[in-house]
Amino acid sequence: MIPACPLRSLPRGEAFRLDAEPPIAVFHTEDGQIYAIDDTCTHQDASLADGWLEGCEVECPLHASKFDLRTGQVDAPPAKLPVRTHRVVVEDGTIFVIPSEAPANLPPGVGVRPQGAA
Amino acid sequence: MSTTSLPPGPQQSLPPSLMSTLPGAYYTDPDVFALEQRRIFESMWFCAVRAADLPRPGAFKTVQVGTESILITRARDNSIRAFYNVCRHRGARISTEESGEVKRAFQCPYHAWTYDLDGRLVAAPNLTKMPDIDRVAYGLVNVAMREWLGYVWICLADEPPSFEEDVMGDVRTRLGDVAHIDNYDVAGLKVGRRIVYDVKANWKLIVENFMECYHCATIHPELTEVLPEFADGYAAQYYVGHGAEFGAEIQGFTVDGSSGLDRIPTVSQEQDRRYYAITIKPQVFVNLVPDHVIWHRMFPLAADRTVVECDWLYLPEVVDGGADIDRSVELFHRVNTQDFDACERCQPAMGSRTYADGGVLVPSEHHIGLFHDWLRGRLSD
Numbered sequence: 001m002i003p004a005c006p007l008r009s010l011p012r013g014e015a016f017r018l019d020a021e022p023p024i025a026v027f028h029t030e031d032g033q034i035y036a037i038d039d040t041c042t043h044q045d046a047s048l049a050d051g052w053l054e055g056c057e058v059e060c061p062l063h064a065s066k067f068d069l070r071t072g073q074v075d076a077p078p079a080k081l082p083v084r085t086h087r088v089v090v091e092d093g094t095i096f097v098i099p100s101e102a103p104a105n106l107p108p109g110v111g112v113r114p115q116g117a118a
Numbered sequence: 119m120s121t122t123s124l125p126p127g128p129q130q131s132l133p134p135s136l137m138s139t140l141p142g143a144y145y146t147d148p149d150v151f152a153l154e155q156r157r158i159f160e161s162m163w164f165c166a167v168r169a170a171d172l173p174r175p176g177a178f179k180t181v182q183v184g185t186e187s188i189l190i191t192r193a194r195d196n197s198i199r200a201f202y203n204v205c206r207h208r209g210a211r212i213s214t215e216e217s218g219e220v221k222r223a224f225q226c227p228y229h230a231w232t233y234d235l236d237g238r239l240v241a242a243p244n245l246t247k248m249p250d251i252d253r254v255a256y257g258l259v260n261v262a263m264r265e266w267l268g269y270v271w272i273c274l275a276d277e278p279p280s281f282e283e284d285v286m287g288d289v290r291t292r293l294g295d296v297a298h299i300d301n302y303d304v305a306g307l308k309v310g311r312r313i314v315y316d317v318k319a320n321w322k323l324i325v326e327n328f329m330e331c332y333h334c335a336t337i338h339p340e341l342t343e344v345l346p347e348f349a350d351g352y353a354a355q356y357y358v359g360h361g362a363e364f365g366a367e368i369q370g371f372t373v374d375g376s377s378g379l380d381r382i383p384t385v386s387q388e389q390d391r392r393y394y395a396i397t398i399k400p401q402v403f404v405n406l407v408p409d410h411v412i413w414h415r416m417f418p419l420a421a422d423r424t425v426v427e428c429d430w431l432y433l434p435e436v437v438d439g440g441a442d443i444d445r446s447v448e449l450f451h452r453v454n455t456q457d458f459d460a461c462e463r464c465q466p467a468m469g470s471r472t473y474a475d476g477g478v479l480v481p482s483e484h485h486i487g488l489f490h491d492w493l494r495g496r497l498s499d
Binding site: 017039045046050051052061063 | 242
């Protein structure tokens with residue numbers, strides 16, 4: 001379980017980029033739900049936390065691929081592969097993320113550094 | 119540009135009735151035009167777009183100001199923002215459209231550098247790998263902006279001159295008081311018609327034409343019918359605060375003198391049944407009549423080419439109610455066409471050897487000399 005940020009520092013409609021390996025995007029939807037997915041678009045290296053949140057969907061700021069925050073599935077191309085979703089826990093006003101253990105779908109040229117490496 | 123030498127003035131002495139115009143080369147020489155772009159259009163306040171043409175966040179217009187393309191949009195907070203239309207990455211034009219609407223960001227079509235409506239760099243491929251790129255410092259470059267009379271005025275100068283002295287000052291000089299234009303509630307009016315004229319003439323010929331009325335009785339029969347005093351050749355711009363009075367039989371400022379549209383209620387008694395004209399240097403003409411305002415914006419594109427956008431502005435209820443504005447618009451559309459034809463007739467002769475020293479101004483045109491003095495002052499060091 002990784003602490004992300006205090007709940008009050010993430011207003012509805014906004015996103016937080018958690019500098020994990022690979023990075024995780026935490027979204028607070030307008031409905032008050034909190035979701036975490038891989039931050040990196042599976043099409044090209046772009047931060048989904050910098051994208052556009054609409055309902056339970058985020059649109060990549062570069063090429064408008066859309067991902068469902070609940071499932072990680074692609075709702076709109078050009079991305080083909082889903083992002084991973086991660087469990088979220090809010091405890092004592094802090095948002096925690098429990099990273100998925102499934103393999104990440106990262107775009108070409110983006111690798112995962114081995115754990116513990118600098 | 120140290121190599122440019124301005125064309126010399128005329129050599130011969132003139133009879134007292136006459137003053138010289140600028141030499142012909144001022145209207146044809148690309149070096150003079152380049153100097154005007156830098157010292158005038160890129161240095162002064164420039165009336166760019168009607169604010170209402172940006173109705174929603176993300177709506178945008180691009181305009182040519184001097185040598186620069188400027189992107190003007192409305193941000194999320196509804197404020198209007200102006201930027202150089204240049205991607206900070208490799209310099210591609212962000213937009214090549216004259217107008218349009220983006221949902222939430224401007225994206226360079228080359229490498230997808232993406233800017234929000236405040237100009238901030240919000241995304242780019244691999245941007246997260248380059249945390250040392252400041253998203254404001256590498257955002258779109260801002261241009262100074264003012265909103266006045268419902269228009270967006272921008273200034274490319276590093277230190278913009280005083281808007282109050284320059285822009286409002288020209289209104290004050292003409293009308294005697296800025297309050298006189300406030301009576302027309304120009305910001306509250308609505309565009310009823312817009313006509314864009316692509317004029318094959320130097321912008322200064324258009325300014326000079328607008329400033330004098332020596333030509334009125336000859337080329338503007340309809341206008342002179344409505345404003346009989348124009349037949350004496352003295353323009354509405356000759357006397358401070360003077361508006362030309364409608365003829366006794368004239369009911370409204372229309373092509374046939376028939377009644378116009380609903381009068382702007384805040385227009386004063388002295389302003390009723392009168393026409394006022396203002397030149398706001400360097401590229402705006404304003405025409406005020408009791409029921410509408412005619413607003414010209416010039417976009418000088420080359421020494422021999424100027425695009426003029428002309429807006430006819432009426433009370434919102436007149437436009438929304440679908441009133442017939444054809445006879446109202448037709449009067450000044452004819453005036454525009456007559457004037458621009460005259461300017462296009464002059465342009466080819468500006469390069470004639472017989473016009474090397476320029477022509478002459480008669481007494482009712484002598485105030486154009488002030489424009490020439492102003493221009494020479496701007497262009498000299």
